[in-house]
Amino acid sequence: MISLAHSPNADSSGLPFTPYSKGGGQPLWRDALDVDIEADVVVVGGGIAGVSTALHAQLAGLKVVVLEGKEIGWGASGRNSGHVPAATRQEPSTIMKSFGPIHGRRIIDASREAPDRVFALAEKYGMDVQAVRAGSIQAGHNGPAVEKLRRRVEDLRVLGHEVRFLDADETADLVGCANGFYKGAVFDPRAGTFNPLAYVRGLARAALKEGALIFERTLVHALERSDDKWLAKCTGGSVRARHAVVCTNGYSADLLPRLWRSVIAIRAYQFMTEPLPADVRKTILPEGQGFTDTRRMMSGIRVHTDGRLHFSGIGPLFGPEREPNIDASMSRIREMFPQLGSLAFDYWWSGWMAMNQEHSWKIHEIEPRLLAVLGCNGRGVGLATIYGRELADYMTGKPAADLVLPLQPVEPIAVHPLRRPLVSALATGYRIMDALETSTPRPKKRPSMKADQQGQSGLGSTKASK
Numbered sequence: 001m002i003s004l005a006h007s008p009n010a011d012s013s014g015l016p017f018t019p020y021s022k023g024g025g026q027p028l029w030r031d032a033l034d035v036d037i038e039a040d041v042v043v044v045g046g047g048i049a050g051v052s053t054a055l056h057a058q059l060a061g062l063k064v065v066v067l068e069g070k071e072i073g074w075g076a077s078g079r080n081s082g083h084v085p086a087a088t089r090q091e092p093s094t095i096m097k098s099f100g101p102i103h104g105r106r107i108i109d110a111s112r113e114a115p116d117r118v119f120a121l122a123e124k125y126g127m128d129v130q131a132v133r134a135g136s137i138q139a140g141h142n143g144p145a146v147e148k149l150r151r152r153v154e155d156l157r158v159l160g161h162e163v164r165f166l167d168a169d170e171t172a173d174l175v176g177c178a179n180g181f182y183k184g185a186v187f188d189p190r191a192g193t194f195n196p197l198a199y200v201r202g203l204a205r206a207a208l209k210e211g212a213l214i215f216e217r218t219l220v221h222a223l224e225r226s227d228d229k230w231l232a233k234c235t236g237g238s239v240r241a242r243h244a245v246v247c248t249n250g251y252s253a254d255l256l257p258r259l260w261r262s263v264i265a266i267r268a269y270q271f272m273t274e275p276l277p278a279d280v281r282k283t284i285l286p287e288g289q290g291f292t293d294t295r296r297m298m299s300g301i302r303v304h305t306d307g308r309l310h311f312s313g314i315g316p317l318f319g320p321e322r323e324p325n326i327d328a329s330m331s332r333i334r335e336m337f338p339q340l341g342s343l344a345f346d347y348w349w350s351g352w353m354a355m356n357q358e359h360s361w362k363i364h365e366i367e368p369r370l371l372a373v374l375g376c377n378g379r380g381v382g383l384a385t386i387y388g389r390e391l392a393d394y395m396t397g398k399p400a401a402d403l404v405l406p407l408q409p410v411e412p413i414a415v416h417p418l419r420r421p422l423v424s425a426l427a428t429g430y431r432i433m434d435a436l437e438t439s440t441p442r443p444k445k446r447p448s449m450k451a452d453q454q455g456q457s458g459l460g461s462t463k464a465s466k
Helices: 048-059 092-122 143-158 166-176 196-208 326-336 382-394 416-437
Strands: 036-044 066-069 136-140 165-167 183-188 213-215 220-226 227-233 237-248 266-276 291-292 301-304 308-313 345-355 362-367 370-374
Touching: 036 048, 036 227, 036 291, 048 136, 048 196, 048 370, 048 382, 066 196, 066 237, 092 196, 092 382, 136 143, 136 166, 143 165, 143 183, 165 166, 165 308, 166 183, 196 213, 196 382, 220 237, 266 326, 266 416, 308 326, 326 345, 362 382, 370 382
Parallel strands: 036 066, 036 237, 066 213, 136 291, 237 370
Antiparallel strands: 136 183, 165 183, 220 227, 227 237, 266 308, 266 345, 291 301, 301 308, 362 370
């Protein structure tokens, strides 16, 4: 057991209230494991990566058991921002350089496919995930960032993927930010937004439908060799399987110490405002795109169908859940959207995400047939789905050389014991640099909380209710 001041697994066992709670469907209410079971695959962790692995492995003919320490959707999979991007955290050129022309191209193609795969699974299994397929916008906060976005457009075009560059005026109109706040942006038509809690519960139900077994409130306290198989030991029982797959991501602290030291789990905060007045609602992301920017401390933003503004905020990165920095978070969003005026936030919630030095997902074969996938780096939904499918393919005979993401050794982060002071100081420095690099423009004439203006837009987005 690792000695930690606060393990992510020590957070409250209840799900937080989020915009996904009402439309997330019923909990699965699965029993805890209280027997000893034999299976082909035991999956530890019931987030998107875990239940995607279970679903695809079950479809491939394997007998799968999923063990979830809390309940399906409790972790980041059920409480994230609900963006479904067609991208990794890395630029295409970085991916090609890091992974080479074969795996690099596969990773880029897989990330482009990811939203289609997510929404196709939702449709196939009848999940009401409240999808809006209007694309995504990522805006550049300064000149070098905009040039990087321009290179992304060209690099993707060379690889056969179309995205569109937006100039500063188009960005201001389509985002609704203060004129000149962003210098340009990329519009990606393949992305979307949805209800992630409904999706992870839907994937779990799909896995059950295909024959998998799922146990909730079942904490795995040891993974051990048992002859030529792996034994997952739990308080009330065990699962003995040929393959073991660990999909615990930012919640890996209490099982495999070396794996835990290969990522840094940080607490992320999400805010919801009161419903925007109709006139203001027309000006902020009027076509329904999900939005991020290139600042080091990202701004993930979307507007829900009830008119509430949802954005990422600022708060303590480590330790037990505490109140975030509400004033700083609201100041940051009002700087982007002066038309918000005195509109207050309604509520907030938090959860953990796993970051690593490479800003990339990784698949590990820690020992023969002991697999792990982690390192979402804020790009969890689509790629977790894809890599779950990849793990199933590998366990059913696909050669490692043919996988999208190559198998990599586990490499602990050298400064992991000092992560709290170092990352906290780094985050403070990032905020200062972001502030210095982001100009404070003269606000464009947009409606205030009492004004009225008809919004104009022109990307021709398509929205879906399912």
